[in-house]
Amino acid sequence: MTETAAALPDDLPKNYDPAAVEVVLYQRWMQAGYFRADEQRVLSGERKPFSIVLPPPNVTGDLHIGHALDHTLMDVLARWHRMSGDEVLWLPGMDHAGIATQNLVEQKLAVDGKTRHDFGRELFVQKVWDWKHESGGAILGQMKRLGDSVDWDRERFTLDEGLSAAVQTIFKRLFDDGLIYRAERITNWCPGCLTAISDIEVDHSDDEGELVSIRYDGEAQDGAAFSVVVATTRVETMLGDTAVAVHPDDERYAALIGRTVRVPFVERDIPIIADEHVDPAFGTGAVKVTPAHDPNDFEIGKRHGLPMITVLTPDAHITDTATIFDGLDRFEARAVIKQKLAEAGHVVGEKKPYLHAVGHCSRSDDVVEPRLSKQWFVKVEPLAAAAGDAVRTGAVTIHPPELEARYFAWVDNMHDWTISRQLWWGHRIPVWYSSDGEIRCVGPNEQPPGEGWTQDPDVLDTWFSSALWPFSTMGWPEQTDTLKAFYPTSVLVTGYDILFFWVARMMMFGLYAMGGDAAGNGKGNQPFDVVSLHGLVRDQFGKKMSKSKGNGIDPLEMIDLYGADALRFTLARGANPGADLAFARDWVGGSRNFCSKLFNATRFALINGAAVPQTPLQAPELTDADAWILDRLDEVIARTTEQLADFQFAKAAEGLYHYAWDEFCDWYVELAKVQTRESEARAVTTRAVLGTVLDALLRLLHPFVPFVTESLWTSLTGGESLVVAAWPRPSDRLPRAGARTFIGDLDKLVTEIRRFRADQGLPPAKGVPARITGGTPGLTAPAAALTRLVDPEDDFAASASIEVSLQAGLVTIQVDTRGTVDVAAERARLLKDLAASEKEIVDTERKLGNEQFMGKAPDAVVAKIRSRNETAVAEHTRLSERLAALPGENA
Structure with a gap:
């Protein structure tokens, strides 16, 4: 048997220090170009493609624990496929994060008492670009610390020139196809950011409010007065009421339908209307209708042709009501209006505390206002239908499959998508208006109209450009070699929480853009073949992490303390498909111990001359222990490969953990110490087995813990790098029947x-x-x-x-225990344990002898006490016998 030369033990320090190797190794990988993808190898048929586009983090962002999970799982797949011989493109990039970035720069300007309006649009946007170049994108450096094996040469940004051309191209195409339109609708409006925002940018929380019942007075035809009582938590919106609605079958109000009541303070007469949307069992069965400030009221207003009166400014102050409330902030107005209503006798009964779901802007935390405004929308019906069909026909697989139902529930009931934002930072809407009302949409290769035309001031929702990410980053609308080689992408790895907002939108735009029509035109146009969904990272008790709760975990802090490998392995071990995972700091320490265990076992093997044999190990040379660890290795290789193919990250990591720690380190390494002392021939075989197992085990673990495995494997084998090493395969050797x-x-x-x-x-x-x-x-x-x-x-x-x-x-x-036992100490220990067993016997027999207790206690409790008694009696007998067998006091 011949062996490769292993590195000298001096090449490895006594203890593994992640900080000493991680940055150095990552730089070496980048300089060697290991992460670069070559589409020509795919187009020539030399290699199969495997591609992932990184969900683009915000340019303002830092690596959080959710990113760390997401990136770890993508890196596991990228490294595994690279080792398996595929041509891997993992394409990185960042999102311009319209609202977050503009807010950040505006906050910096506010320190000097300035606003963006002091600079004008062009100069302000340049200031944002300056910030981006100087301070933005810190997360990219943090990704390197985590070990992301992305192709940095292909890094993209959603405002890159090429991606901006893609945005303008698809907007023009959708516009020309009648799938983009402009209309007045109710949208989520943030008074702090002064823009419409998408559903995903709204965080809902249960806030304490006050339900106030207000009496609206009317006058009957015969001169007799009547009134209708409505209840609301948003009292200030009453100033914009244009109707009171009741259910058409509600007999209480049947005689009042068509009559009018007067809105206090604004002295506006409004009709009582019948609409089936009203729930007669809720409150009084009558509801106020404010079409410009509530989405349900807006629909009622459209059905009945009601006026839509806006009573709040964009920054949520009362306006245009000709009342004393004009100019007040909405919350100030709420308190004052309630007081004035009470003074005028319009509050009925007591105000009641009311806990209700309130939307908050995820950027500013301002309470979101439903607000009527003119916005641009995507008509989603044909696009969403194609996105649903792509999954139903199998063109796209959702993993785990039980989350398909949630996907269908969203795409099958999707509302038209608000895509315009009242910002300056972003892709400006490529629409121009003439002075006489003409509208013109301009494509990327067209000249905008000249004098007398004005471009729409709004920019596009950030989700609009990120919906193009799988193909715009590869050069679309040009038919590039990258697109030909790597589109559709192989898999999208992301959290289930953005299944609706981002995944569905990428599906709609990918099918439309690559298929040439809203239907998507079949398989091959989808943006990804598989959607692999993971859960959210929660604390060890299953609670959502947050700074306010003090249970958040900074992944960079974990890397500083324990190393990137330990953080990655902890996350991977908990990453079951579609399920949330618990996470605690101490568990990262446990993963660090695992890396140290692996390091120490490899160091032992090297010190004892372990090496990878150049020729296959022969069965007759192997002991049962050798055969067992090699048989188990074949099983682990096959199982890990199957589990990674099925995106079972947790099962793969857990299996490798137990094989490495329980079987290899705790058993075989200890047996190897025995075998290497038996004979030189046995020592040679044992060293070869150690080398064989470690070679394969380090390869298997590399996608999960790339740094420590790289350091150990290159010392063991003298090989170039695990990044480009081959993924192990089971041997052809038949398992030994008696080894297990x-x-x-x-x-x-x-x-x-x-x-x-x-x-x-x-x-x-x-x-x-x-x-x-x-x-x-x-x-x-x-x-x-x-x-x-x-x-x-x-x-x-x-x-x-x-x-x-x-x-x-x-x-x-x-x-023979003579001379090996400290008799006095052993006697003292046995007497102490004997006294404890006697006490347990007394306690349990007292309960078992208590007729009153036995008559009332459940059978399970009685059985447990009997079991405790039997165990104590057996223990007492054992200890007594051991005590009697001890030599005399002076022995």
């Missing part, structure tokens, strides 16, 4: 001997004379070595013994 039985017997025998030693009070590290009979020599010799039983001397006296029944037969262990 051998290890099972050895495990049981060693466990029983160690328990026996503890019962006898024998120090774990002290060699004890013993004679083992029965079983097989191949079994008992390593068992004796592992449990520190030494050959007896001529005056051997068996003072204690046990028998262990194994598949290999009955094994008897006789031990």
Whole structure:
């Protein structure tokens, strides 16, 4: 048997220090160009493609624990496919984050008492670009610390020239196809950001409010007065009421339909209308209708042709009501209006506390206002239908499949998408207006109209440009080699929480852009073949992480403390498809211990001359222990490969953990210490087995813990890099039938001997004379070595013994405990334990003898007490016998 030359032990330090190797290794990988993708290898048929586009983080962002999970799983797939011989493109980039970035720069200007209006649009946008170049994109450097193996040469930004051309192209195409239109609608409006925002930018929380019942007075035709009572939490919007609605079948109000009541303060007469939207069982069965400030009221207003009166400015102050409330902030107005209503006798009953869901802007935390405004929309019906069909026909697979229902519930009931934002930073809407009302949409290769035309001031929703990400980053609308080689992308890895908002929108635009029509035109146009959804990272108790709760975890802090590998491995072990994962700081420390265990085992192997054999290991040369660890290795290789193909990250990581720690480090390495002392021939084979297992194990673990495995594998093999090493395959060697039985017997025998030693009070590290009979020599010799039983001397006296029944037969262990037990200490320990068992016997017998207790206690409780009593009696007998067997006090 020949072996490759292993590195000298001096190449590895005594302890693994992540900080000493991670940055250095990552720089070496980048300089070597290992992460670069070459589309020509795909187009020539040399390699199969595997492609992922990184969900673009915000240019303002920092790496948070959700990013760390997302990136870890993508990197596992990228490294695995690269090692498996595929041509891997993992394309990175950033999102311009319209609202967040503009707000950040405006906050910096506000320090000097300035606003963006002091600079004008062009100069302000340049200031944002300056900030981006100087301070933006810190997350990209943080990705390198995590170990992301992305192709940095292809880094993109949503405002790049090429991506901007793609945005303008698809806007023009959608506009010309009648799938983009402008209309007045109710949208989510942020008074702090002064723009419409998307659903995903609204965080809902249960806020305490006050339900106020207001009486609207009317006058009957015969001169008799009447009134209608409505309830609301947003009292200030009453100033914009244009109707009161009741259900058409509500007999209480049947006679009032068509009559009018007067809105207090504004002295506006409004009709009482019948609409089936009203729930007659809620409150009084009558609701106020404010079409310009509520989405449901807006629909009622359209059905009944009601006026739509706006009473709030963009920054949420009362306006144009000709009342004393004009100019007040909405919350100030709410309090004052309630007071004035009460003084005028229009508040009925007591104001009631009311807990209700309130939307907050995820950027500014301002309470979102439903507000009527003129916006641009995408007509989603044909696009969403194509996105649903892509999954139904199997063109796209959602993993895990049980999340398909949530996807269909969204795309099958999608509302038209508000895509305009009242910002300056972003892709400006490519529409111009003439002075006489003509509208013209301009494509990327067209000249905008000249004098007398004005461009729309709004920009596009950031989600609009990011919906193009899978193909705009590859050069679309040009038919580039990158597109030909890597589109559709292989998989999208993302959290289930943006399944609706981003995944569905990429599906709609990918099918439309690449298929040439709203239907998407079949398989091959989808933006990705598989959507692999993971859950959210929560704390160890399953609660959502947040700074306010103090349970958030900074991944960069974890990397500083424990290393990137430890953080990655902790996240991967919890990443079951579609399920949330719990996470605690201490668990990262446990993963660091795993990396150290792997390091120490490899260092031991190198010190003892382990090397990777150049020729296959032959079965006759192998002990049962050798055969067992190699058989298990073949199983682990096959299982890990299958699990990664099925996106079962947690199962793959967990299986590798237990094989590496429990089987290889705790068992085989310990057996190897015994085998290398038996003979030179046995030592040579053992070293080859150590090298074989470590070579494959480090390859298997590399996608999860790339830094420590790279450091160890290059020292072991002298190879170039694990990044470009081959993924292991199971050997052709047939499993040895008796190897698993051998290890099972050895495990049981060693466990029983160690328990026996503890019962006898024998120090774990002290060699004890013993004679083992029965079983097989191949079994008992390593068992004796592992449990520190030494050959007896001529005056051997068996003072204690046990028998262990194994598949290999009955094994008897006789031990000479003379001189190995501190009799006084052992006697004291046994007396203490004996007293504890006596107390347990007394306590349990007292309960079992209490007729009143026994008559009332559940059967399960009684059974548990009986079991405790039986255990205590058995323990008392064992301790008494052990105590009696001890030599005298002066022995």
